[in-house]
Amino acid sequence: MAETGTKTPRERYREQVRAEVKEHAREQIATAGASALSLNAIAKRMGMSGPALYRYFASRDDLITELIRDAYRSLADDFHAAAESGTDLSGLAHALRDWALADPQRYFLIYGTPVPGYHAPDDITGIASEIMAFLLDASTELPADGPASAFELDLQAHRHWAGAHPAPPAALHRALTFWTRLHGVLSLELAGHFNGMGFDPAMFFDAELAGLAER
Amino acid sequence: MAETGTKTPRERYREQVRAEVKEHAREQIATAGASALSLNAIAKRMGMSGPALYRYFASRDDLITELIRDAYRSLADDFHAAAESGTDLSGLAHALRDWALADPQRYFLIYGTPVPGYHAPDDITGIASEIMAFLLDASTELPADGPASAFELDLQAHRHWAGAHPAPPAALHRALTFWTRLHGVLSLELAGHFNGMGFDPAMFFDAELAGLAER
């Protein structure tokens, strides 16, 4: 990332091993959930001793935080790619769904059950608002309809959020609605709560998306 | 519950201790998340030795399953109470929100990140559909509007779900939408994803609810 030209072989190797550790970590999380992540287990799978990993990650929490950061980063990148080929909410919605289905436990790493004590470092919340900015941009492009609702007045009154963003309250509202509605469908789908109900989750997702475009 | 009159003192005592164990379990989950639940820790807090709890619960997983069952049961009961004082979606919505806010980790026990291997026993899925039945009842009372959408045709075609329930596809759709939209707002709110955004989650919740009543 920084000073790409001056990478020594050792640096390359470091990055490669770090990446391999993360890959095993993701596998382990996908298989047994984030709470089952174990440095020793990862080391064993890589044919190394446990303490070796401390050359690469300061602690178990450090590794998890990196995985969370990577997850946010990955979604932000996908949104960026989607926004480049036409800025509309539909494109972002399908980018989100594809991203979520590709690795459900990664989705839950970000949007799942919070660990009561945990607070994400600042740079991660930065990426989170980067993601919201894509939604805001796409929402601003649509025309506002009708008078501002009570909630939109509330939004206008205390918008600590998106401080610099020029979006009007109706766009803020639309972005929020977009986020929560799609999360509602996606998270229940990924958690298996639609199992046995017979219908096609993709169609439901699209129906919700259509409802968003209308208003 | 069963044969209430014939309870011996020992049975009473058993139930009391079981209840106390669960209470400590709930506290522990509220404080550190469900993955941190430990039988030994609970025993210590109750001034008992660890193995003593095996008189009351067959295993740690058994205790967790009971807590999940209790959570479903509790929500179903609240829905029942709400439905008695007027069957409308708004009443159910606020019952849901109150129930969720009363104990966020209990909400996540049901609707949060799934543990990849876990499958709930049949009686629990039974309570889950009992809960959905309340939504369906309330949804059926509202008139259908406009022609059936593509998704509603899909619902009609493969409704393994709610087999005996007489709800038309439009009502099924409405119940699902109700569920996922409110879950979308609630789960992100409880997970703290609205923190620092300044707006009032309750107003946002009500705005989503209003959107549901309209259509």
Next chain:
DNA sequence: TGTACATCAGTGAACGCGCGTTCACTGATGTAC
């Protein structure tokens, strides 16, 4: 090009911990005659 030194990856032993769970046992509570 060769040697001396510094850097750094990885090991193995160890620490302390808490976990779930089993088991043989004690002691109190309830039951039957």
Next chain:
DNA sequence: TGTACATCAGTGAACGCGCGTTCACTGATGTAC
């Protein structure tokens, strides 16, 4: 009402395990002259 027996709650020791993490050390890789 009193005694003999059965039931059952709870204990303490123990098993085996895996965890995160620290530390002193070995050996390989890179760097400087």
